[in-house]
Amino acid sequence: MTNRTLASPGLLERLAVGPVICAEGYLFELERRGYIQAGAFVPEVVLEHPEKVYELHREFVHAGSDVVEAFTYYGHREKLRVIGKEELLEPLNRNALNIAAEVADESGTLLAGNICNTNIWVPEDKNTHAAARGMFEEQVGWAVDAGADMIIGETFCWTDEALVALDVIQASGKPSVITFALDADGLHDGADGVTACKRLADAGADVVGLNCSRGPATMLPVVLDIRAAVDCHVAALPVPYRTTPGHETFQLLEDTSCCCTPSTGSFPTALDPFVCNRYELGEFAKEMFSAGVNYLGICCGAGPHHIRSMAEALGRRPPASRYSPDMSKHAYQGTDDNIPDYYKKLGEMYE
Numbered sequence: 265m266t267n268r269t270l271a272s273p274g275l276l277e278r279l280a281v282g283p284v285i286c287a288e289g290y291l292f293e294l295e296r297r298g299y300i301q302a303g304a305f306v307p308e309v310v311l312e313h314p315e316k317v318y319e320l321h322r323e324f325v326h327a328g329s330d331v332v333e334a335f336t337y338y339g340h341r342e343k344l345r346v347i348g349k350e351e352l353l354e355p356l357n358r359n360a361l362n363i364a365a366e367v368a369d370e371s372g373t374l375l376a377g378n379i380c381n382t383n384i385w386v387p388e389d390k391n392t393h394a395a396a397r398g399m400f401e402e403q404v405g406w407a408v409d410a411g412a413d414m415i416i417g418e419t420f421c422w423t424d425e426a427l428v429a430l431d432v433i434q435a436s437g438k439p440s441v442i443t444f445a446l447d448a449d450g451l452h453d454g455a456d457g458v459t460a461c462k463r464l465a466d467a468g469a470d471v472v473g474l475n476c477s478r479g480p481a482t483m484l485p486v487v488l489d490i491r492a493a494v495d496c497h498v499a500a501l502p503v504p505y506r507t508t509p510g511h512e513t514f515q516l517l518e519d520t521s522c523c524c525t526p527s528t529g530s531f532p533t534a535l536d537p538f539v540c541n542r543y544e545l546g547e548f549a550k551e552m553f554s555a556g557v558n559y560l561g562i563c564c565g566a567g568p569h570h571i572r573s574m575a576e577a578l579g580r581r582p583p584a585s586r587y588s589p590d591m592s593k594h595a596y597q598g599t600d601d602n603i604p605d606y607y608k609k610l611g612e613m614y615e
């Protein structure tokens with residue numbers, strides 16, 4: 265147990281007066297940096313290279329994230345069983361929470377505990393439901409011990425699994441954020457995003473919505489429908505990839521101009537040509553917020569530049585804005601008086 269003082273204002277107070285930004289996507293970013301293995305995607309980095317996790321939390325906060333989400337995604341019992349390291353379960357979770365707590369406290373942001381899809385849920389098998397509940401209870405318990413300000417349950421593909429997660433979060437007394445990862449055809453149980461979110465909202469979730477899987481273009485219309493269907497706060501945390509009708513999720517993207525990727529699709533390690541630029545994420549945030557969607561962020565693939573752009577689009581000026589682009593002093597394209605006219609002239613070749 266820690267005696268951490270809860271952040272003030274808390275999640276719900278912040279949402280009452282404006283948007284809340286939550287950076288996600290730690291798995292992809294730390295995989296790219298060489299500290300997580302794609303495939304199992306287990307965040308052992310919190311034990312093996314904690315300094316890298318501190319660093320990324322701080323980069324996202326510097327860029328405008330209001331939430332420091334403990335990096336326990338896929339750090340649950342089932343994932344650790346798959347890689348044969350169940351003994352790391354508790355130290356991994358406690359370490360992740362302590363790292364996130366330190367960054368949240370030094371920056372005045374919110375500490376979020378995190379639970380997610382268990383990958384054991386089978387609709388007709390009640391034993392798996394009880395096991396999933398047990399997994400949520402142990403992780404939420406550690407988050408409560410660490411003094412979390414809120415709990416995020418994310419990337420669910422079964423409505424009923426998300427309802428169990430919500431139930432466990434509610435029992436902890438912490439504000440709840442529940443988000444679904446929506447495939448092209450809906451969730452695994454056949455529910456569409458609106459129906460699933462409505463059920464969670466009816467069950468009392470504080471924030472419901474979507475995260476992961478879909479890029480801005482294919483997430484936005486669904487979230488607008490969710491916004492119209494529920495009364496609680498709504499979340500939208502897309503992946504920063506250019507998904508399209510016909511390729512609604514990043515798992516479906518296929519780079520036909522490349523023939524050297526190890527699998528047929530581009531997911532998860534060859535998505536580079538589909539990355540959205542920062543301005544696209546800024547536009548997404550602006551459009552979502554003006555429609556009443558006030559819990560915004562980015563999932564797998566997010567970089568700090570995306571988060572900063574989102575923050576600026578919402579009228580913020582996070583510390584990283586000090587380094588936002590100013591092309592007036594560019595050597596060729598600059599307009600500043602200090603740029604020699606000769607070079608400005610050369611710069612015309614870029615126009």
Ligand SMILES: [Zn+2]
Nearest residue numbers: 476477563564
């Ligand atoms: Zn994701």
